[in-house]
Amino acid sequence: MADVNMKEEESIAAELAHPSSPPLLLSHLKNVAALVEKGVVSKEMRLMVRAMRHVMSIRRKLKGPTVVSFLKSTLPSGSDALSRLLPYVSKEEEIGMDIDTPSSALHVSSHKQSILPELEIFTYLLVLIFLLDKKSYDKAKACSSGAIKRLQQLNRRTLDVLAARIYFYYSYSYELTNSLAEIRGTLLLLHRTATLHHDELGQETLLNLLLRNYLHYNLYDQAEKLRSKTQRAESHSHQQLCRYLYYLGRIRTIQLEYTDAKDSLMQAARKAPLSASGFRIQCNKWAAIVRLLLGEIPERTTFMQPGMRKALRPYFELTNAVRIGDLELFRQVAEKFSSTFYTDKTHNLIVRLRHNVIRTGLRNISISYSRISLTDVAAKLHLVSATPVDDAESIVTKAIRDGGIDAIVDHANGWMQSKETGDIYSTQEPQLAFHSRIAFCLNTHNEAVKALRFPPNAHKKELESAEKRRERQQQEQELAKHIAEEDDDEF
Template sequence: MAVAGDRTRVTRVNILLLELRANRNLLALHHSATLSHDELGQFPWEDQNHTDAKESLLQAARKAPIAAIGFRIQCNKWAILVRLLLGEIPERSIFTHKGMDKALKPYFELTNAVRIGDLELFRTVQEKFSDTFAQDRTHNLIVRLRHNVIRTRLRNISISYSRISLPDVAKKLRLNSENPVADAESIVAKAIRDGAIDATIDHKNGYMVSKETGDIYSTNEPQTAFNSRIAFCLNMHNEAVRALRFPPNTHNQKESDEKRTERKQQEEELAKHMAEEDDDDF
């Protein structure tokens, strides 16, 4: 009973440490989001902080007790936002876990808006669940997702059109600003500079000219994706091995077939000897 109690305490301490580590990353992420963001989504991008926060949150949610549904829901909410900020789209199965689907519905609709790059739908979801996001203290991070929505939409436009005018780009991006064409040109220029799209701007005629899409399998992108997934699986395996608990003196309980046979023979001889002594007494 004492050993079981110690194990329970160790498990609780591990979960608490994971929670504290996740919260520390979340506070840094929340602080960064609160400090600076503007209408076009120009904000300092810190991939390392986002990646660390994602790993801590996923690990905390995975190691949390099944009964701690509230803690797991909160971890998933933050993990979804961090993955969206990193340009990832969370799997649909995350939103359908038993006991979580209702609480994660606002974040499912938010993910859908980011996935298809619909800025109008994104605004609608923001307004519809504004109270929920304010209560979860995730509103500032969601504001930053506007940048990802625009990037996704712009990437789809560059794939669909070999050449398109900047006014049409502004119309398709649904920019509701005082000078949408100038904003669209600025957004396209920044996306080209960051490598989000492969295109050029014809400033004289006011066009965005997309380059032909090459064979993605001739690049390092598949290798990078596989490497990321393999690293995740190896890390999960190592964490599982480190989390294993073994009963004390397990190594002493193993015996070879020869020793087991010898022990049984000794027990049989002892039982036979005791039986003979009992017969002699009679």
């Protein structure tokens, strides 16, 4: 029986593997529906995932008449689902028209009285994807709301994969119509239901959608409260894990936890697939800002990745201004790309960078000059205020207190005097650095020893059995007796 099932799956997969070698799109959709039905019968979620992958591969080729034909051949005539979905994909005058459909399919639909809930939800999903691709956002919004209402009436674990996709497009359609706030309560209700039903994929998807909903309106405190009070199991979706890390990185950035934010954003960028260029660009934008706030300078190759050079250009120029420490150049870049920064919601973070620019410029000045007047410091930093000298003095004093520069301020003469850089090898810093490296190596060795694994009862192989021990003792006794007899013969 298993061999028969495997052969059927292989035949369906073979038919779906070449969408360009023409069977028609309608036959492809029917094969995908057969794959969904097969997944329900065998309760194999991998078949559901494979079916969705095939739909994504042909979604751009879908036409209205093809979708109408598929709906009429799949859904029972006169059913509520068919009456709801047909108006979305066909004009009023086309609803009553005869679409080119094989006679066998019409014959089946006329006698079909019931349909699997999974196939019904699949038709909702197909229509929803079709409407979004055609940019009919209002219709997609209405269709997704109907799909959610239908899902709330069902409780089947074989629906989890399809339901997760419905949730995503439900939120996406409302986001495209600027009405995300309307569905926040519904998403919270769906997340609670998914938790009670132990739908882990649904929980992951809905948690990310809620975080995106909160961050869209800059509600970072609510997003963190939801994230901290939600129990996350082991991730079942690589894509959802990447999204979660990205949202977590944004939350940590606003909370001034730059180290954790950097780790989350860099991990999300590394784990994201190469095809998700838009997502990777957003991760790199936020990661670049966070690294600048940490005092690091991102590598030039970060901004020169294929397909990202144009999108990351504003952040490349911003990084260059921070690296040089030129406050005037930083101000020009911030004004030039202000619309981009507002769109990316990184404008507030760039305001924080002003202090880093001043600190970098001040460090360069202290290295270049052994003594410089505060008036010249204000001029080189391009400080624009009513009292630039007083501002320069307070900035220099704060930098000395924070350990950013090694200098003293002569208030009487009005200058900053840098201390001479001594020989670092005359201090204990090389010894401490060498000690930290040795400690790291020793800890790595100790962890490796602790992680060693031995096969069970391996030590018993070296121990002799009872029979061998008796044989050895008997041989020793005979040898001793033989030696004693030889000694008696000598006497």
